[in-house]
Amino acid sequence: MFQKILIANRGEIACRVAATARRLAIRTVAVYSEADAGAKHVAACDEAVAIGASPPRESYLRWERIIEAARRTGAQAIHPGYGFLSENEDFAQACAEAGIVFIGPPASAIQAMGLKAEAKQLMERAGVPLVPGYHGARQEPAFLRAEAERIGFPVLIKASAGGGGKGMRAVESAADFDAALASCQREAASSFGDDSVLVEKYVQRPRHIEIQVFGDRHGNYLWLFERDCSVQRRHQKVLEEAPAPGLSPALRRQMGEAAVAAARAVGYVGAGTVEFIVEQSEAGMSFFFMEMNTRLQVEHPVTEAITGLDLVEWQLRVAAGEPLPLSQDALRIDGHAIEARICAENPENDFLPSTGTLQVYRKPPAASFERAPVRIDDGVREGDTVSPFYDSMLAKLIVHGATREEALARLDAALARFHVVGLSTNVQFLRQVVRSDSFATARLDTALIARERDALFGQHPVSLPLAAAAAVAATLREEQHLQGADPFSRRDGWRSHGPARRRFAFEFEGEPAGAELVYEHGGGLRLEVGGNPLALAFDPTGEHGLDLRLGDARERITVYTQGEVDHVFTDQGAAAIVSLDLLAHAGEGHAEAGRLTAPMPGKLVSFAVRAGDTVRKGQALAVMEAMKMEHTIAAPADGTVAELLYAPGDQVAEGAELLRLTTA
Known part of the structure; x- marks a missing residue:
């Protein structure tokens, strides 16, 4: 086994590899860019080497710098993780020429399967069905x-x-x-x-089902069952589960054997994934080869959960020349597992990536072993800054249960306790997906999010009265903490006789709202929202928790206050409510119409218009790139382009005005 390995990646996969290596008494070396100098994966490793500036092309994609870091630190092998250089045959070949083990397949296998077109031709010759x-x-x-x-x-x-x-x-x-x-x-x-x-x-009603395969240097191959990755947005996976619901044992075996045949055809070594499009029809299911990912996949933990195996350990042992630890006959499926990708993005704004500081990053209780009921793989910590340079994924939440129903319930409960403040995330959107009729009943295909759109977007699980009550209770709790011992220093509206009234102004879901708190003479509280008076009581439960009673309802809630904003988390969902100081906001107005700004920091790729052009509402005006994805900015109304304020290739900050549009 290796004495020291270098991890040529960042984020949660680097942390995961470091954890497995530590358990095997292998020392690890991290590499990092300027943006990642204080990142979690750097702290997780025994040593760390800086390799360049923040953009991937100046750091994580510079394989010559990574190989030099391995040489300088005495690392015997390099684990590429996924993404970046994990499927780069030149990198794999350069490792071999440098006498460093590439923890993955040989360069020839990456080359054969890395280009989708050539891989399809190879599969066609092997008799695997193609789209x-x-x-x-x-x-x-x-x-x-x-x-x-x-x-x-x-x-x-x-x-x-x-x-x-x-x-x-x-x-x-x-x-x-x-x-x-x-x-x-x-x-x-x-x-x-x-x-x-x-x-x-483009296959109609397709499911995306993939097979985990493994090969070693002794000619042994096996498949470790399948994963359903059909729930996607922007052709990227959102939820993954194993085993695939509704897949017959016969079809599972056919797909597994086809995947092993594909791996064997290219002399594959290590962990790989053969991905299939599965067409659903009245006659049943049929599968077509889509591609082979010659690396470990983001969703590998669900396979670990149903098999009880550590696939990263298998990677390390196979790369060190050991045979596969088990035979095909020894593998069994135990229970059901689901993985949710926690991403820094705004689902209500076309999943645009979000950047900022993780002011709050609180996770549900979790364990790290493969069959843990709840497991979290992440590469961030509270206080970290999420930059625009890399993928938007913050963490993976993996749950395991005896049945799919148990796993679903466990996933929703864990998502409810995943609290992030400081940037937009998809956590609440994931809860909506998990609760949707299509996902709950396993009516899966890649159009699920579009089909369930009305149930997934624009949902407000936390009502205005509950959000206002939470904000008021948080304010009162803070005032009680600050007040002095004598009644005349109290800041909670106390009067020596008769009730007192206190008005609150809020902004909730983009709309102004108000509430009136009544201090009853007997000591009770009553909150009026929208003319509906309800008794209010609360008890603090920890630093941010509240046991809240509003009318006949009782809720256990968590409130994090950041400036004027109270971030409210409940069992039903989460919401943000802004407490307005009307004097402080006097004179503020809406942004002038026709000002088009960058929705996130990133690079301006191109303009689709020139100054003087007449445009229609919805017409594409510009393309931006952030977190490795392109995003089109469209005209909000009919008008004329007055001025372009940047040039293609420029880096722009969030909120920067890109162009001016004169509207009718």
């Missing part, structure tokens, strides 16, 4: 558009060298093809250094 499409080398836009018309719309454009939803677009008609192709190629070049794409038929 109809074009997987060739010609990349002229007119030719690809003609191929899309031959295949028949809708089609899916996919980056040949890609993964994780980068460089992927569904296209409904020929009129939209050229713009989608250009966007895919830019995103693919930015993320993978290769702008080539393939075009496939």
